[in-house]
Amino acid sequence: MDQASNLRNIVKKNQVIPSNRARVITVTSGKGGVGKSNISVNLAIQLRKMGKKVIIFDADFGLANVEVIFGIVPKYNLFDIIYNNMSINEVLQNGPLGIEFLSGGSGVKELLKLDHAQISFLVQKLNELDKYADVIIIDTGAGISDVVLSFISASSEVILVTTPEPTSVTDAYAVLKAIKNNKIDDSGRNINVLINRVTSDAEGMDIFEKLDKVTRKFLGLEIRNIGFLPEDKSLPKAVIEQKPVSILYPKSQITRAFEKLSKNVMDSTLYKQPQNSGFSNIFSNVLRRKR
């Protein structure tokens, strides 16, 4: 038995089917700095206001990520589960409004250093996350790295973020192409496109339609328009204050757009229930791909 199939067996054996499967939304982009972390945080806040239990998984460290936007330094991360024998509850950090977040340590690549017994233990523990949340939002780093592709491949729902800038749209298309080339475009996955920093909805619609047209024509992929977010100075102001804009400026134009986005995310007519939802599934799949 090779190492990979051995790992698959460990993961499979440890995968308890949880009664409550959380929806898992991976927020990603081709180009960096397009608003993923702010979107993850503010979407979480709006879903929380709709009564959902939300956990954010910060899957990459960089500038202005979840902890920085919350203004909270996480005490523990994923790896404390293994190295310090902590429970999921202990490593989950409290954010505003009862949102919890899980820091991924210095990145998912760290997972590669774990041995089989440690992975098995981690997967077992992570199964519990589905019990604690209705929605788990994964904030990824930008670009088409293997780790990000693993998250997308394992994820049932993706929010692909772009701005109207041609470079950003081209890079979003590159992500879609990678999804196609890596054969992770099987049906059931919800690929949503969110256009951030628009000057008008008409501008956003124009960009979406162009992207949709080329994606259909050249990749044969179906993408969904999940909404537009306006360019709004309240957002960088809130980032400087290290408070989510939805909390600091609840009446701002962008906060209203986040309210609309959360409704679109929960709108059952826009959402296809995938077969394999749940964080435990996602995590197991990421591990399977990485080994």
Ligand SMILES: Nc1ncnc2c1ncn2[C@@H]1O[C@H](COP(=O)(O)OP(=O)(O)OP(=O)(O)O)[C@@H](O)[C@H]1O
């Ligand atoms: N709608 C907006 N209006 C005005 N400024 C915005 C908007 N969206 C994002 N920005 C600006 O872009 C910056 C980067 O946002 P954010 O950190 O959320 O991007 P990111 O995609 O997570 O970046 P990275 O790829 O580095 O993780 C914000 O701090 C803000 O200054």
Ligand SMILES: [Mg+2]
């Ligand atoms: Mg970020």
